[in-house]
Amino acid sequence: MYGLLLFGACFLHALSCVSAIESRSFNSRPLDIRLFHSLNRIGPPVVSPDATKILYTQAHYIQADNNSETYINVVDLSGEISQLTEARGGETYGNPIWFDNETVGYLHKNKLYRQGLDEKNATVVYSPSIDISSVSYRSGRLVFVASVYPNVSLAQTKDLTAVKKRDSALIYDNLWVRHWDEWMSPRKPALFSVELDDWKVVGKETNLLLNLTAFHDPLVRWSLDEHTVDRQGHNAAFIVRTPNEDQSWTTNVGVYTVPINGTGQPRLLSSGIEGISSAPAFSPDGRWLAWLQIKEPAYESGQKRIYVGDLVSGKVAAVAHDWDRSPQSLLWSQNGTSLYAVVADSGNNNIYVVDVESGRRKQLTETGSASAVRLLGKKDLVFVYSNTDTPMDIHRLASTGERRALTAVNQKVLKNVYLGSAQDFTFTGARNDLVHGWLVKPPNFDP
16 A cells, blocks of 8 residues: 655645746745735736747735736746736736737736737727636637526626625535535636637627526536637537536536537536546547546546547547646647656656557656646647646757756745755655655754
């Protein structure tokens, strides 16, 4: 049996949200809580269609004003960074997307803007009635998530929300009353699409979940968890929890596909499996969908296995079923023969490449934490990387195995600040179990 000793876990996790810094001197000062809160936080990379530029968000907490600012930067492959949007205290510029190689979009104050890389001013593309999130753009259509009441549009949801009620009482007819710190409400996140023509919205938004079984019934609460859209702009894949009278106990969470123009019926790919589905990913040609699946029902922390579904034939197959690791995310290679997977492995989050046909695996990174992995051209990758002494930054991993940082968002802030590297070790614990631990030396440590 292989145990895990998590001592100092909160501190180690906190340090992992800070960027690559020069080596510290023996007399460097420690990282305190005020400095920690003032550090820059970086968002996932968004690669341009021609794979020459990367968008990302950068957030910063302002202690004096007790608020934060989030703005958007663009970095090229040489590491040259330009700030695209303003940095204003209390305001957020987020959800960066590419419309083409020279034009980007982003959300600000719940409006979707369009801005050229060489332009200072932006224009509004879409002004929805209620808050939206997770916006993507494919082939002249926007796909996004919005929380709406059953069977109504965004505008109707706004009107219903504005109605003043005499009380806030709710009657629950199933046991899914509260999820963590949030009361379940009649409004549920749903997946929408809308057409763009000449940078203007055409027609009304289409709810892509409407054709799910019994979606019209206000007592049936479908709940959207995550989604993705294929490159061709034909289909979306989404994860939903199947309605049940006792949803607080069930783990029947399935993966569906649906045309984003709203003309087709959602199609369940994980039929017959009552465990949790997650992390859907389309192949580059749009024919295949990979996802992660817990086979055993009633477990939320079971092992996640890789499944691939053929969207033409409907056949589903497991990949690397003999693997004793549990992947966290998936990304197809450019040629559609392999999958990149981020895997929790002995206290690290490493990138592996998995051959879809044979299931053979190859480890690409060995230490630290990788996340938000994206393709860069045909063979390279970009991702967010951190370690206990290397805060979060965007890194590039070449097909040769060479890795280098493209950003260093906290280099000035953390100059002469000590971030201790963690050394792992094992020892024999209770019942002769092998225990894995971490050792972090304090500042100015002198044995």
